[in-house]
Amino acid sequence: xxxxxxxxxxxQQSELTTLQILQGVFESAQLGICITDSSYRYVKVNxxxxxxxxxxxxxxxxxxxxxxxxxxxxxxxEKLHDDFLSGRVDEIAQHWTVRHRSGRDxxxxxTAGRLVTPGGLAYKITTAADVSELKxxxxxxxxxxxxxxxxxxxxxxxxxxxxIAHQWQQPVNAIALMTQTLPxxxxxxxxxxxxxxxxxxxxxxxxRFMSQTMNDFRDFYLPSREQEIFHVSDAIAxxxxxxxxxxxxxxxxxxxxASEPLLYSRGYPSEFKQVVLNIINNALDIFQExxxxxxxxxxxxxxxxxxxxxxIRDNGGGIPVELLPDRIxxxxxxxxxxxxxxxxxxxxxTIIEEKSGGTIRAENGPEGACxxxxxxxxxx
Numbered sequence: 001x002x003x004x005x006x007x008x009x010x011x012q013q014s015e016l017t018t019l020q021i022l023q024g025v026f027e028s029a030q031l032g033i034c035i036t037d038s039s040y041r042y043v044k045v046n047x048x049x050x051x052x053x054x055x056x057x058x059x060x061x062x063x064x065x066x067x068x069x070x071x072x073x074x075x076x077x078e079k080l081h082d083d084f085l086s087g088r089v090d091e092i093a094q095h096w097t098v099r100h101r102s103g104r105d106x107x108x109x110x111t112a113g114r115l116v117t118p119g120g121l122a123y124k125i126t127t128a129a130d131v132s133e134l135k136x137x138x139x140x141x142x143x144x145x146x147x148x149x150x151x152x153x154x155x156x157x158x159x160x161x162x163x164i165a166h167q168w169q170q171p172v173n174a175i176a177l178m179t180q181t182l183p184x185x186x187x188x189x190x191x192x193x194x195x196x197x198x199x200x201x202x203x204x205x206x207x208r209f210m211s212q213t214m215n216d217f218r219d220f221y222l223p224s225r226e227q228e229i230f231h232v233s234d235a236i237a238x239x240x241x242x243x244x245x246x247x248x249x250x251x252x253x254x255x256x257x258a259s260e261p262l263l264y265s266r267g268y269p270s271e272f273k274q275v276v277l278n279i280i281n282n283a284l285d286i287f288q289e290x291x292x293x294x295x296x297x298x299x300x301x302x303x304x305x306x307x308x309x310x311x312i313r314d315n316g317g318g319i320p321v322e323l324l325p326d327r328i329x330x331x332x333x334x335x336x337x338x339x340x341x342x343x344x345x346x347x348x349x350t351i352i353e354e355k356s357g358g359t360i361r362a363e364n365g366p367e368g369a370c371x372x373x374x375x376x377x378x379x380x
Contacts, residue, residue, distance in 0.1 A: 032108075032128040035115070038085055040064040040078055043123065052108070052130055054101030065126075068098050070105065084112060085122040095131065107132045171206035178203055229378050230269040232301050232308055233258045239276045243284075250287045252295030254280065259302045266378040267356045275351050275360070278344040279312045279371050286316035286368075307358070308377045315367035328362050 026033060032049030034042055042060045050057055053068045060067070065081075066074045083089040093111040100106050113125040178199050185191040233256060240247075240254050247254055265272070280297060287295035298313045319328060331346040345362075352360040358375035 029127075032130075034060075034065065034126050034128075036065050036081065036124045036126070038082075038122060040066065040081060049128065052106075052128060053098070068100075070097060070099050081124060084114065085124055087114070098128075106130055107134075168210055171210055175203050175206050227266055227268060229264050229266050229380070230272070232263050232265050232272075232310065232375075235269050235273055236276055236299055236301070236310070239273050239280065243277070243280060246281075246284055250284050250295055251293040252284060252287050252297065254297045254299070256299045256301075258300065262380070263301050263303055263308055264378040264380060265308055265356075265375045267375060268351070271351045271355060272375070275348040275373065276310075276312070278348055282344070283312075283314035283316055283369065286314070290316065292316065303377055306377055307374045310373040310375070312371045312373070313365050313367075314369055317368050318364040319362055319369045321364070324363065325361060329360075 026044070026046050029046055030048055032052040033044075033046045034049050035044040037043050041062055041064055045057055045060050047057075050060065053060075055067075066078065069077055080089070093109065096108050096110055097105050098108055107130070108128045109131045110126055110128045115123045115125055117123070182191065182196070182199060185195065236256050240256060243254070276299075283295070283297050286292075292315075294315075296315050298311075300311050302309045302311070329345050329349045349360050352358045352373055352375065356375050358373065360371065360373045363370050363372070
């Protein structure tokens with residue numbers, strides 16, 4: 001069928017008015033619209049479509065639609081076109097990166113429809129809208145969120161360095177004692193290869209512990225740039241280990257349990273750790289304010305088919321009811337204005353809901369606050 005005749009009446013005069021209306025809608029639509037045939041050629045394009053890509057109608061008609069597709073996507077999108085026209089797949093509305101005549105890439109949001117003529121010819125009708133500015137705004141928002149998350153992490157540096165110094169005090173003392181013992185053994189004539197090797201191994205154990213602490217500290221402050229699969233209980237345990245100094249100072253205990261041993265999620269582990277750290281630190285602050293010496297935090301990981309629920313409970317007395325369920329997550333709201341920034345729980349919600357595709361909510365339990373974090377489960 002010649003492309004110029006595509007929207008012309010077939011043989012009945014009664015169809016003329018309907019087709020003229022369709023032609024008017026086609027030409028005046030603000031969305032770019034194109035019609036392609038089984039050979040991937042444009043048979044009809046409207047003005048908005050031409051403006052979107054920077055071509056004239058004459059430059060597009062009869063040409064393959066891959067003219068506006070990045071070269072690396074030609075084969076994949078031709079196959080998708082074939083499968084769509086044959087009815088093997090239904091193409092859903094989605095974002096695509098396409099190529100403007102100038103050579104620059106643009107982001108579009110496209111939908112597809114299938115049209116079959118009485119003669120059995122199949123055509124694909126595609127609508128496209130330029131969403132490049134929206135994508136740019138989204139990237140800027142994500143970048144700003146990443147900066148806020150890093151700032152929140154850096155706000156913890158002082159306390160974390162103090163905690164590491166506290167953790168290192170014992171191994172440093174142990175290394176010093178074992179080192180000082182060696183000359184004494186030598187003077188006594190009791191330094192043998194066996195006890196020398198034993199001293200070396202004990203020193204190396206302490207050094208490995210200190211090295212692991214630094215690795216955990218470094219990994220915590222590095223942003224997670226891409227999603228990855230991580231063991232949820234191990235991530236929580238890393239936070240616990242980093243906070244050993246604060247837990248000892250507060251005379252508080254932290255218990256981690258899981259209903260199954262191998263529970264994984266796919267997401268941003270560093271940011272997830274930041275959420276856990278913020279909630280634990282809030283509990284420790286409450287223990288300090290109350291001068292409580294039997295503070296206890298219980299963290300449990302439980303799965304269902306598609307999600308993991310991480311419950312973080314403390315015995316600090318609970319959250320004021322007027323702050324539940326949402327005010328406690330408001331940006332810059334803090335129950336401790338003398339030391340809090342008010343962005344910790346707000347960022348926790350952003351990380352869990354926007355970056356991880358989960359949910360977070362707060363409630364009061366029998367003895368204190370309870371935070372329920374739900375994140376997608378990954379089954380290996």
